Amino acid sequence: MLDPALFATNPDVVRQSLVRRGMDPALVDPLVSLNGRRRALTKEGDDLRQARNQKSQLVGQRMKAGVDAEDLKAEVRAIADRTGAIEAELLTVADEERSLLLALPNLVDPLTPDGSDDKANPVVRRWGTPREFAFAPRPHDDVAVALGMYDPERAAKLSGTRFAVLSGALAKMERALVALFCDMAEARGYTEVQVPYIVTRETMTGTGQLPKFEQDLFKIEGGLQNQDAFLIPTAEVPVTNLHRDEILDESQLPIRYHAFTPCFRSEAGSAGRDTRGLVRVHQFHKVELVWITRPEDSAANLDSLVSHAEAVLEALALPYQTVARCAGDVGFGGARGYDLEVWLPGQAAYREISSCTNFGDFQARRLKLRFRREKKNLLCHTINGSGLAVGRTLVAILENYQEADGSVIVPPVLVPYMGGLTRIAR
Numbered sequence: 001m002l003d004p005a006l007f008a009t010n011p012d013v014v015r016q017s018l019v020r021r022g023m024d025p026a027l028v029d030p031l032v033s034l035n036g037r038r039r040a041l042t043k044e045g046d047d048l049r050q051a052r053n054q055k056s057q058l059v060g061q062r063m064k065a066g067v068d069a070e071d072l073k074a075e076v077r078a079i080a081d082r083t084g085a086i087e088a089e090l091l092t093v094a095d096e097e098r099s100l101l102l103a104l105p106n107l108v109d110p111l112t113p114d115g116s117d118d119k120a121n122p123v124v125r126r127w128g129t130p131r132e133f134a135f136a137p138r139p140h141d142d143v144a145v146a147l148g149m150y151d152p153e154r155a156a157k158l159s160g161t162r163f164a165v166l167s168g169a170l171a172k173m174e175r176a177l178v179a180l181f182c183d184m185a186e187a188r189g190y191t192e193v194q195v196p197y198i199v200t201r202e203t204m205t206g207t208g209q210l211p212k213f214e215q216d217l218f219k220i221e222g223g224l225q226n227q228d229a230f231l232i233p234t235a236e237v238p239v240t241n242l243h244r245d246e247i248l249d250e251s252q253l254p255i256r257y258h259a260f261t262p263c264f265r266s267e268a269g270s271a272g273r274d275t276r277g278l279v280r281v282h283q284f285h286k287v288e289l290v291w292i293t294r295p296e297d298s299a300a301n302l303d304s305l306v307s308h309a310e311a312v313l314e315a316l317a318l319p320y321q322t323v324a325r326c327a328g329d330v331g332f333g334g335a336r337g338y339d340l341e342v343w344l345p346g347q348a349a350y351r352e353i354s355s356c357t358n359f360g361d362f363q364a365r366r367l368k369l370r371f372r373r374e375k376k377n378l379l380c381h382t383i384n385g386s387g388l389a390v391g392r393t394l395v396a397i398l399e400n401y402q403e404a405d406g407s408v409i410v411p412p413v414l415v416p417y418m419g420g421l422t423r424i425a426r
Helices: 011-020 025-065 070-103 140-147 152-159 168-187 201-206 236-243 295-315 362-367 390-400 412-418
Strands: 123-127 198-200 219-224 227-231 247-249 255-264 283-293 320-324 336-344 349-358 370-373 376-379 381-389
Touching: 011 025, 025 070, 123 295, 140 168, 140 390, 168 255, 168 283, 168 295, 168 381, 168 390, 168 412, 198 201, 198 219, 198 236, 201 227, 201 236, 201 362, 236 255, 236 283, 236 362, 236 381, 283 295, 283 390, 295 320, 295 336, 295 349, 295 381, 320 349, 336 390, 349 390, 362 381, 381 390
Parallel strands: 247 370
Antiparallel strands: 123 320, 198 227, 219 227, 255 283, 283 381, 320 336, 336 349, 349 381, 370 376
């Protein structure tokens, strides 16, 4: 959430950010108006309270002197009535202001490149050389079905489209990837946490999924704790909320967590996209990396987080490129971010496998997540990224390590996690 003070002190910085995102800068105008109204009401209320105190003193003086004070008493009552009306209106203004603030995206970082969508994302670096095949590489779902270890028909029977059933060595490889990702995160100083997979509306709002992205979520009938409840779309949501409403000591920062969870997404806006295979499904696994940091460190911390996600791809020897997300693609809550895109020979394209984002204080303001520096409480910055999306990593292995006979070589780093298995074959 943006700082409400911006709409009094520098609304143009918000307008400029909206323009960079391709959004209407006039979205700022109602907040400027509400901010002005709130300040005017607050001043009027303060003035009235001062006047009421003065008149109340005069009432006391008159009564003590035996002089009639009914006119002053009437004025005090009128002031009290107006003060009550102001307080009620201030509550209404505050509700309207918060509702509009929750709908506005984060300010785009000046270092974020311009552009309207992901096609404008510049490539920052590439690692690895795509393999040259002596045969036409097949898409991952064809490879997996031929192995007899991926069953989309039975998945559809259980739950409908965009679900998967894996078996045998592919199911084991998914579990092995989770273990590898968690071990690599732990080696880099992250603390592992296990978190709930169902969270409340307040929790979803804290990280920015609500109110904007409700159609992309799976809502739980009946709710939790007298609130709406949802299946998590990413571990970012519960992990970043762990310190909601807390004031941390500066010496605790940065805090770094990693969490393995299933993720649930309705993919409401993806009709017709990636309808085959494991790239875009309603349920998938992911290891998430989350940082809570000081404002002055967050830019460097984002670079560190990106390097940690890249290290996983390099350990698996999967060619990838890192792109800087442009203003039109940085995401609702993001100020600056990068995507890691892995090479998929079956599609002859790089596809996203990790998004790493610096949110600045956008989430922390919603969460009231602060740290104490000397005698001041300051907002933290939050950063997160996939380290990695497990299903898409499995996709990349199936396509990059496939052989002409239909078998799939197990990446050497995964062999110990696979009980020594070096090749998957039917």
